[in-house]
Amino acid sequence: MTIARSAVGFVAVLGMLAEGCALTDDAQVLVNSCSANSDCATGVCDNDICVTPSTEPIEIGIEVIPATGPSGGAPVSWTFPPQTVTGPAQRDLALPSPLTVIGSVRWKGNRIPAELTFERQSPFAGGPVTRVKTSTVAEASVAADGTDSDYSARLVAGQSYAVTVVPTGELAPEELGFGSQVPWLRVLPERRFVVEGPSNQEASSGLVARVDVEWPDSIESPCAAGEDRGCALRGEIVSVGEVDVAEPDLQVSAIEIESGNVVSSIAVTQDDGSFDMRISETAENYVIRVTGGTERPLFPALTVDPQRLIPGEQSLRIRVPRVEPISYVGLVSTADEMRTPVDGAIVTFESDNVFDDEQQIVGRYRATATADEQGRFEAQLLPGMYDVVVTPSGSRDSMTSGDAMVGSRDLAVVAESVRIMAPAQGTTVQGLAFVLPERATFGGTVASQDGRPMNGVPIQAVALGAAESTSDDVASHNRSSDSVTGDGGSFDLRLDLGRYDLFVQPPGESRFPWFAMPEVTVNQIGEDAEPMRRNVNVRAPVPVRGMVLASDGSALAGAELRAYAIVEVEGEARSIQIGETVTGDEGSYELLLPPDP
Numbered sequence: 001m002t003i004a005r006s007a008v009g010f011v012a013v014l015g016m017l018a019e020g021c022a023l024t025d026d027a028q029v030l031v032n033s034c035s036a037n038s039d040c041a042t043g044v045c046d047n048d049i050c051v052t053p054s055t056e057p058i059e060i061g062i063e064v065i066p067a068t069g070p071s072g073g074a075p076v077s078w079t080f081p082p083q084t085v086t087g088p089a090q091r092d093l094a095l096p097s098p099l100t101v102i103g104s105v106r107w108k109g110n111r112i113p114a115e116l117t118f119e120r121q122s123p124f125a126g127g128p129v130t131r132v133k134t135s136t137v138a139e140a141s142v143a144a145d146g147t148d149s150d151y152s153a154r155l156v157a158g159q160s161y162a163v164t165v166v167p168t169g170e171l172a173p174e175e176l177g178f179g180s181q182v183p184w185l186r187v188l189p190e191r192r193f194v195v196e197g198p199s200n201q202e203a204s205s206g207l208v209a210r211v212d213v214e215w216p217d218s219i220e221s222p223c224a225a226g227e228d229r230g231c232a233l234r235g236e237i238v239s240v241g242e243v244d245v246a247e248p249d250l251q252v253s254a255i256e257i258e259s260g261n262v263v264s265s266i267a268v269t270q271d272d273g274s275f276d277m278r279i280s281e282t283a284e285n286y287v288i289r290v291t292g293g294t295e296r297p298l299f300p301a302l303t304v305d306p307q308r309l310i311p312g313e314q315s316l317r318i319r320v321p322r323v324e325p326i327s328y329v330g331l332v333s334t335a336d337e338m339r340t341p342v343d344g345a346i347v348t349f350e351s352d353n354v355f356d357d358e359q360q361i362v363g364r365y366r367a368t369a370t371a372d373e374q375g376r377f378e379a380q381l382l383p384g385m386y387d388v389v390v391t392p393s394g395s396r397d398s399m400t401s402g403d404a405m406v407g408s409r410d411l412a413v414v415a416e417s418v419r420i421m422a423p424a425q426g427t428t429v430q431g432l433a434f435v436l437p438e439r440a441t442f443g444g445t446v447a448s449q450d451g452r453p454m455n456g457v458p459i460q461a462v463a464l465g466a467a468e469s470t471s472d473d474v475a476s477h478n479r480s481s482d483s484v485t486g487d488g489g490s491f492d493l494r495l496d497l498g499r500y501d502l503f504v505q506p507p508g509e510s511r512f513p514w515f516a517m518p519e520v521t522v523n524q525i526g527e528d529a530e531p532m533r534r535n536v537n538v539r540a541p542v543p544v545r546g547m548v549l550a551s552d553g554s555a556l557a558g559a560e561l562r563a564y565a566i567v568e569v570e571g572e573a574r575s576i577q578i579g580e581t582v583t584g585d586e587g588s589y590e591l592l593l594p595p596d597p
Contacts, residue, residue, distance in 0.1 A: 030454045032511040032540065041450055043540040046088060047590075049511045050449070050540040054087040056596040059566035061124045061575065064093060064548055067558035074098060074550045074559075075156045076132050081123040082566050085593065089544045093561075093589075097551040099157040099197050100208045102149040105136050105165065107215040111150055112136070112184055113170040114213075118153055118161040118195075124566055126574035132161075135168075143208070157197050165191040165213050167265075188215050189254075189264045189280040219278045228306055230281030233264070235316035236273040237290060239323075246273030247320060249295035254279055254286045254306070268293070290320060298325045298380055300354045300363035321363070326422055328379045330431035332371040332390055334411065335438075335526065341375030342411065342436055344393035349420075354384035383422045389415045389477050390434045411436040412525045413496045415474035437526035439494040444534040446489040446504055448512065453489030454538065457506050458482065461520070464499040475499075478522075495522045501576055504536055513541035513594040514579050519569050541592035548583050555587025563591050 032049045034040050040050035061082040066074040075098040083091070105112045113136050120130040132153050140148040155161060167184035174180055178187055195211050216230060223231040237252070238244040252275045254264035263283035267275040279286075288306050292299030304318055332345040347369045354365040369379035392411040414436055423429050442461070446454045460482045466475035478498030485491045493502075500520045506512035515538050524530070544563075548556045563579040583589045 028456050029507060029510050030448055030452060030512075031509070032448070040540065043449075046543065047545075049543075049592075051088055052540045052542050052595040055085070055542055057084045057086050058542075058593070058596055059083070059124075060085050060544070060578075060593065061122075061127055061564045061566065062091075062093065062591070063128050063562045063564070064095060064556075065560040065562075066095075066556055067560075074556055076154050077128075077130050078156060079122050079124075079128055079130065082564075085542060085544060088542060090546055091544055092546040093548045095548070095550055095556070097157045099155045100152060101155055101195075101197075101211050102143055102152045102208060103211040103213060104140070104148055105150045105213045107188060107219075108176075108217055110173070110176070111140060112188065112213075112215075113168045114184070115166050115168060116151055116153065116213075117164045117166075118155055119164070120156070120159055120161050122575075124564070124573075124575055126576075127564055128562070143210070147210075149210075155197055159197050161195050161197070163191075163193050163195050163211070185266050186268065187265055187278070188219070189278055189283075190262055191215065191280065192261065192282065216281060219281065223279070229263075229279045229283045231279060233277045233279055233288075233306075233316070235275060235318060237269050237275065237318045237320055238273050239321065240319050241322050244319070245322070246271065248273060249293065250275075250299060251291045251293035252277050253289050253291075254283060255289050255303075256284050256286045258285065288318070290318065297367075298382070299323060300365040300382060302363040323382055324422065325380050325382060325427070326420070327428045328381045328420060328431045329428060330377055330379075331433040332375045332377065333433060333435055335435040339433075339435070341373065342371055342392055343373045343375065345371040345375070345377075345434075345436070346391045346393070347371065347377050347379065347434070348389045348391070349379055349381055349386045350389075351382075351384040351386045354382045381420055383420055385417065385419050387415065387473070388418050388434070389413065389474070390436060391477070391479070392436055410438055410494050412439040413474055413477050413479065415477060439496055440522045440525045440529050441531040442493040442495050442502075442520075442522070442534070443531060444491060444536060446485050446491060446515075446536045446538065449537055449539050451537070453485075453487075454506060454510075454512070455485055455487060455489060457485045457489070457491075457504060457510075459485065459491045459493060460503045460505065461493050461495055461500040462503070463496075464501060464519070466498055495525075497522055497525055502534075503577075504538065506538060508581060511541070511592060512538050513592045515594055516565070516576055516578050518567055518576055539595050542595050544591045544593060546589060547587045548589055549587060555583075557583055557585045557587055559583045559587075559589075561589055561591060563593060565593075 034045040034050050037045045043050040044053050059082040063079045065077045074095050078095050105114050115135050118132040122128055134151050134153040136150040140150055143149045167188045169183040169185055172178050172182050172184050172187050220232050223233045237247045237250055239247050248269050248271045250269045252267040253262050256263050263280045263286055265278045267277035269275045288304040290302045302320055332342045333339040350366045352364045354363045365382050367379050367381055369377040371377045391413050446457050448454055463478045463480045475498035478496035481493050481495055483491050483493050502517040502520050504515035515536055548559050550556055561581050562577055564575040565578045566575050579591050579593050581589055581591050
């Protein structure tokens with residue numbers, strides 16, 4: 001299915017060809033039903049509903065999530081590779097054999113409390129990623145082979161999983177020599193590796209796989225010249241001035257440049273500025289990141305190239321700027337003539353150019369503030385160049401603006417670049433007044449295939465960020481929005497600048513399919529923007545029916561099914577969800593899919 005991007009920075013109406021079928025009203029829900037083909041204007045009657053008998057080929061992938069506490073014959077979740085649908089189809093879904101993985105998590109013979117995540121990529125572009133999370137247990141259990149096990153996880157046999165093991169904040173024993181009140185996450189780095197599960201045949205024979213996790217003993221040995229991984233990197237952090245001053249309570253970690261993964265323990269500087277950080281033996285090209293953490297929120301995030309700092313005989317010394325915070329005071333109001341204060345607006349400041357003029361040390365800094373009833377906010381900042389994003393609260397409470405009532409949910413996000421300088425006197429800077437225009441109006445009606453209005457249908461616009469045709473940086477901060485059709489099937493969405501996938505989602509009892517509009521672009525906001533409009537006629541569905549079975553052949557009742565269409569937008573494939581359902585008591589399901597637009 002190929003869908004072109006829809007630019008909607010203008011008034012537009014989309015009316016699909018109406019198809020008819022007999023419809024009934026059931027507690028305000030319009031229901032698709034029929035008893036003969038004559039009840040359907042253009043479709044056919046199939047299993048008491050009007051359906052579309054054929055459609056252009058659509059690539060459909062299905063995700064199955066068994067009910068809570070699945071039986072031994074079902075994995076936690078499974079996504080099937082896409083298949084082509086050209087009309088009503090029968091498709092039984094047999095889940096693969098589950099695989100129970102157990103193992104130990106140890107260092108130098110000590111059990112390490114940790115959280116483990118097993119991640120399997122989707123078999124199609126943009127599809128759901130399966131993440132199975134588990135934690136080590138307080139007391140080791142004895143496995144069938146007589147060995148100890150610290151955790152267990154249910155995966156799928158014959159599959160590849162990326163595994164991340166993160167030590168927790170539980171305190172390490174004092175006898176290990178790390179002092180009191182030191183959590184394991186400050187002792188050991190995260191571990192990452194890929195594991196291949198046994199084959200389906202092996203798993204079906206009742207095999208329980210074992211994956212043990214262990215940190216090398218050498219990881220606490222000091223890094224020497226030419227060593228930058230699998231060792232303990234030690235040093236100190238001082239702020240520069242006439243006299244260098246030790247900087248306590250700063251967090252220090254190693255971050256891989258390409259992946260962004262943390263590849264070290266999380267060190268915290270002591271009163272004398274010293275730190276002790278253990279680098280993973282599998283770490284690739286990385287930088288050292290210094291942040292303020294919870295104890296030093298006004299300290300910027302600095303990155304340091306370790307190639308210049310890996311020590312020989314001496315401990316490394318990181319010199320950072322001495323920061324002097326300032327108070328930045330500003331206002332948030334509506335953009336109309338009334339300039340009504342906007343209560344609850346969130347003002348976010350972010351800079352990658354916080355620096356000290358003398359030392360020329362560059363760092364990142366982020367802070368937020370909330371506007372009060374007078375629209376006033378105050379943020380503690382450092383001098384530098386900032387990207388400022390102002391986001392109105394999601395409250396539906398209204399404020400008076402002229403003769404109309406304007407809800408804060410109707411106001412748009414704004415973004416500006418602001419240079420903030422230290423004041424000549426004092427520590428307070430009187431900042432800008434940020435004005436919020438109204439969001440774009442996106443409205444229309446939803447009707448059935450024979451033109452009858454569909455009331456009470458959820459409408460959802462999922463934010464995708466900026467489009468190439470939208471030059472304004474604020475578009476990358478757009479927010480999702482939702483509504484429900486009212487009388488006459490009418491709906492009214494308020495949208496920021498940017499791209500959206502828009503979904504019309506009739507409830508399951510209506511037996512109508514979803515309707516999707518991928519890549520809708522909003523190019524204009526404010527009082528000068530013309531309203532946008534889409535009149536949607538929901539066509540008869542393309543049903544896919546079948547059974548969901550566990551690997552042992554038993555039916556899976558209450559399992560959730562999600563259907564994804566593989567779409568192509570500007571030459572790139574991705575997926576969007578286009579339907580969902582739940583299996584019945586006998587494991588049967590019926591997915592009602594939208595025909596190709």
